[in-house]
Amino acid sequence: MTATSSDREQLRPGLWATVNERYPGSMITKSDLVPLTKLGKPLAASRLTFVSTAGVQPRGTLPFDVTHPVGDYSFRRVPSSAEPADLEIHQLKYPTAGANRDLNVVFPLERLRDLVAEGAIGALTPDVYSFIGYNMDPERLERTLAEEIAAAVAADGAEAALLAPA
């Protein structure tokens, strides 16, 4: 069967408009583009990190705060060696139907490790990073959470990052 152009468009159309109508001012808008920095060496020789808003965290750690009306501005380190069974999701605002059966659909640690084993990726940082995307204060998100994760990623010696909002 041939894919039509509509099959290639976003599954949930008008997301930006919907979120803005419901939660005015909660979304981050940038007017400028960030200059592109090319990776200085092959991916196969680079150390990669992963940053996710999926609310994935090691089992038994303080759950992300999914009830606070203004959100949770903390992040968790997740060992890149963690098995899916060691992890759990605390986040209400995206569909977790797939992730509940195979975490790799939103937090693909096993696939990333496969790619390291194959030599396609040089290495993973010891930890990857996770937070929840339901936050009503985008200015605080940028000023605190984003900066804290960026500092931690840099301290880990990451040369590239894969970012996946949930």
Add this chain to the structure above:
Amino acid sequence: MTVARDVTTHLKPPRAVFVPFMMGHHFGVPFHRDLQRRVILEALARLTRAEQSGEIHDIPVTWAQARREGIAIEQAMGLRA
């Protein structure tokens, strides 16, 4: 990675890869290792291939096909009748 092109257009990350998948399913469907792997590799390829900041690269996949393939994989694994 994005499943919301309109949101990404406002956010203007230097590199983005769009997949027409359900929210929370950026890397595909359960147990579909090949698709999960392919999405990651296509995203990481932008590290060296992206030429212009702000470009959103489309991965030529569809949700319907991903789901069909996922169902076939689960049937082969005995997870689904």
Add this chain to the structure above:
Amino acid sequence: MSLQYLKDAAARHDAEALIRYVRLHLGDGDEGRGRREIDKAWVEALKPLLDVPPTDREFIHETLSTKDPATLAHLFFDLHFYLVKRSGEWIHDGNL
């Protein structure tokens, strides 16, 4: 709603804007559902008390008299989610 939007609404005593936000939050993005969820939480709060079992009033009294208002308000949100989860009907599937 951004935090500033909510603060502005609070400053002008715009209860409609504030409760709309609460309903959206509790209703998984659906205001009508949020309204029903609030009712559901109160029904769930009432049900365990109908047989009048002993409850830990010292705990309640001490919590209310020693904890700060923000912690108690936060607890109120947590209790809402606790009660609706107990109902067995969990609407939060994350589908916008």
